[in-house]
Amino acid sequence: MALLEIEGLEVYYGSINALKGISFNVEQGEIIALIGANGAGKTTTLHTITGLIRAKQGTIRLAGKDITKSPAHKTVAMGMAHVPEGRRVFAQLSVYENLMLGAYTRKDKAEIAETLEHVYERFPRLKERRRQSAGTLSGGEQQMLAMGRALMSKPSIILMDEPSMGLSPLYVSEIFDIITEINKTGTTVLLVEQNAKKALSIANRAYVLETGKIVLSGNASELMNNEQVKKAYLGE
């Protein structure tokens, strides 16, 4: 049984058909990349999985449990965290307060404190700036905060939406290293990226989305050598 199973997912915005029946699986421990151009439906897919958008058709199962109709605030407690596009940290709140909001659904204070220590270890810069308001952080630091905040819920799977968007090349490499590290500690990752080259370099498998449909799928290394992918997404 795959950790996350998507079957025949259809999503509409009014009369616009944004997802036209997509199906894919994410196995425990994998990094899966969803790549595709602007407007292909990558973010819509993530939003539907988390429950920010309702699907018209299809099912979403997390660890065998049907979560198709679960609203976003319930899927967090089921072990799914979502790092949204554009970071969306709470700019007025401190770094510490942002992280603690990530643990909103958890009760045990001692365990939360332990996770906080792990997050601070992984992101020492967040520890240094824990009292600063999140709005004063740089883009890369905000991305780290958004990731740290997601880790605070101790998820079994993290969905990441364009983590490298708008970051300097130095930060981009760092962020991808961090994603690999997070994955090594046992967290499954579903990654949406426009930076297809980077995404394919760390992913196990990938799916290529085009106007609401999956047009290609396979091992990341295979896709990297696929002529079609090379032309359309790797700029070669």
Place this chain on the structure above:
Amino acid sequence: MLSFISYLTSGLSLGSIYALIALGYTMVYGIAKMLNFAHGDIIMVGGYAAFIAMSTSWCPVWLALIISVTVCTVLGVVIEKVAYRPLRSAPPLAVLITAIGVSYLLQNIALLTQTATPKTFKSVAAGAPPFMIVYEGEPPLFFTRLSDSPYKNLTPALTVSMETFLSITVSIVIMVGLTLFINKTKAGKAMLACAEDRGAAQLMGINVNGTISLTFAIGSALAAVAAVLMCSAYPQLTPYTGSMPGIRAFVAAVFGGIGSIPGAMIGGILLGIIELLSKAYISSQISDAILFLVLIVVLIIRPTGIMGKKINEKV
């Protein structure tokens, strides 16, 4: 000088009542992103609830206050659920018009059931001695009845009534409590998160609808407390009792920077003081005109209000 202090304390007391009402406007605006124009009428309902409870022979003042707070809290939550929640993704204008509709609905229900005849509200501090009496050239007396005062042949230069004292103290306690609640508790943090980014708050596992309900509950409970304090100081109760204080408190919230909690407190208190002083020294007929003039001037100088943030909205 003493008369100035007397106007100032009355202004402070009225202002702290406005602040309690303004908090309801500003919290709902900050979190639900809507102007709840029915908020003033919740005050009126709170007034009637307390009035009806107190006119029975068995109901003590504290119980009447609890009844009023409960009625308003439930009413606020129900209004949100029935009238505003279905419009969560509707254009703001639709929500605004609905709120005005709810306001008229409440007024008309009160007209039908309570008639337009003004009721005389019995003060919660009825029979209590004044908080403070000052005679010219003498030290102030506290909690002393005029008849027991050692200077009872003289005319007091300044009297601070128990109602005034209660309004100020109760409001301060509530404001401190609310500030602690918002900044120190998990539910309060959830409110701040919803105010800033509802979608991101949901991704943290925060139930946004629940948080909005909580906001309405708190705002309406504060309105009930304001109702009892206000009707004790100004004892006439009609179905329209809530509308002017509601509008003034809305002005106070805008004045302080709508969405900002400290802003609503400062705005409310300033507004009460301005109103009382202009009634005392300029003219009681045009005190509302002066109020709105001050609002216009403040908004020209600082469009976001005194404590308003430039881009981001805070609870």
